[in-house]
Amino acid sequence: MKTWDVIVIGGGIIGLSLAIALRKRGATVLVVERGEPGREASHAAGGMLVDCLIETPAALQPLTTASARMYPEFVHEIEIESGLTADLRDQGTIVIPRPEHIDDLVLASADLVPAPLAEFEPALAPANRPAFFLKERSVDPRGMTAAALKAAKHRGIDFSSGDPVAAVDLSDRCASGVTTTKTAFHAPKVVNCAGAWSGQIAPHAFPTRPVKGQMLCLASPSRTLLQHVIRTPDVYLIPRSDGRILVGATVEEAGFDKRTDPATIQRFHRAALALVPELRNARILEDWAGLRPGTPDALPILGATSTPGYYVATGHFRDGILLAPITAQVMADVVSGTAPGYDLNPFSPARFPS
Numbered sequence: 001m002k003t004w005d006v007i008v009i010g011g012g013i014i015g016l017s018l019a020i021a022l023r024k025r026g027a028t029v030l031v032v033e034r035g036e037p038g039r040e041a042s043h044a045a046g047g048m049l050v051d052c053l054i055e056t057p058a059a060l061q062p063l064t065t066a067s068a069r070m071y072p073e074f075v076h077e078i079e080i081e082s083g084l085t086a087d088l089r090d091q092g093t094i095v096i097p098r099p100e101h102i103d104d105l106v107l108a109s110a111d112l113v114p115a116p117l118a119e120f121e122p123a124l125a126p127a128n129r130p131a132f133f134l135k136e137r138s139v140d141p142r143g144m145t146a147a148a149l150k151a152a153k154h155r156g157i158d159f160s161s162g163d164p165v166a167a168v169d170l171s172d173r174c175a176s177g178v179t180t181t182k183t184a185f186h187a188p189k190v191v192n193c194a195g196a197w198s199g200q201i202a203p204h205a206f207p208t209r210p211v212k213g214q215m216l217c218l219a220s221p222s223r224t225l226l227q228h229v230i231r232t233p234d235v236y237l238i239p240r241s242d243g244r245i246l247v248g249a250t251v252e253e254a255g256f257d258k259r260t261d262p263a264t265i266q267r268f269h270r271a272a273l274a275l276v277p278e279l280r281n282a283r284i285l286e287d288w289a290g291l292r293p294g295t296p297d298a299l300p301i302l303g304a305t306s307t308p309g310y311y312v313a314t315g316h317f318r319d320g321i322l323l324a325p326i327t328a329q330v331m332a333d334v335v336s337g338t339a340p341g342y343d344l345n346p347f348s349p350a351r352f353p354s
């Protein structure tokens with residue numbers, strides 16, 4: 001009977017990154033994915049690496065800051081191993097805030113854009129509101145998950161795709177593997193990285209819920225039309241190096257519904273044209289919706305569960321792309337019995353009654 005050291009449930013960016021981190025420490029790893037790896041929230045995301053004091057819950061700040069710092073090396077490594085690009089960009093973000101948030105940005109020491117807006121980002125329509133500049137990066141989550149998947153396979157991580165885990169198996173009240181709809185896999189350690197679906201796997205009903213985000217993707221007439229990520233109270237625009245511009249995103253409580261709504265997509269389109277008039281020449285490429293893994297307190301759930309050998313890394317809500325490198329590191333520490341070097345108490349699964 002084949003066994004692994006660790007089974008990771010879910011092949012999104014969190015499961016893939018953790019599988020790689022565990023493999024690098026010598027563990028044999030099987031990723032069990034319900035569909036195809038990397039096709040859910042991690043496929044739908046914008047990829048802004050937001051590390052801004054006013055938008056991140058205080059308890060999460062140490063992890064977001066650490067993860068943002070880890071990003072260049074994290075991406076470089078999986079790009080080298082996979083031969084694929086994740087399009088990490090560091091041109092930065094222009095924030096045009098609501099008037100009531102201007103003081104918060106000033107208090108958070110955000111800088112005003114360092115030149116008149118018309119020179120700094122010529123594609124933007126003139127705005128008679130202050131604009132701030134943040135040194136945030138962005139990444140293409142689709143490129144990154146594809147690269148992580150290829151790097152994981154290259155490192156000898158095993159995959160089972162197209163068959164959902166129904167339950168974590170127990171032996172003497174400790175984790176001993178997983179049962180899927182078709183078969184069973186054996187390992188003394190199991191990590192639940194099933195995103196918005198994490199709560200559906202017995203025996204622990206983690207309180208994750210889907211938070212829908214709709215997104216529109218335009219093909220810009222020029223690859224260099226827009227350089228910076230633009231964040232406004234209505235929409236954000238994320239340029240990719242190949243000329244795509246993403247426009248997003250909604251934050252909706254709509255259950256497990258991934259349909260897009262034409263009126264919402266048209267609203268995004270109008271908002272994008274109002275911000276960047278040249279986009280009137282852009283082609284509409286695609287729209288989609290994805291399901292962020294939300295939790296009751298908007299913080300991730302990270303750590304060991306009350307079942308020995310069973311761990312969880314989920315609930316990354318709006319920050320799972322940003323938080324992938326640090327989550328992989330601290331969870332690989334926890335699973336291999338090493339002190340993680342960060343206070344994970346705010347994220348403990350024990351904070352929710354089972």
Ligand SMILES: Cc1cc2nc3c(=O)[nH]c(=O)nc-3n(C[C@H](O)[C@H](O)[C@H](O)COP(=O)(O)OP(=O)(O)OC[C@H]3O[C@@H](n4cnc5c(N)ncnc54)[C@H](O)[C@@H]3O)c2cc1C
Pocket residue numbers: 009010011012013014015032033034035036037038039040041042043044045046047048049050163164165166193194195196197198201212213214215248249289290291292293313314315316317318319320321322323
């Ligand atoms: C529109 C949108 C925009 C976003 N923008 C950003 C952004 O700019 N920056 C940022 O940092 N984050 C962003 N996010 C959030 C980010 O996408 C998520 O936090 C992150 O992708 C979560 O990763 P995950 O691996 O936990 O979940 P997922 O990518 O959803 O992966 C979970 C995987 O588990 C699998 N699974 C589920 N149930 C089972 C089962 N029973 N058995 C086996 N497999 C199972 C699923 O099929 C899926 O592949 C955005 C999300 C959305 C939807």
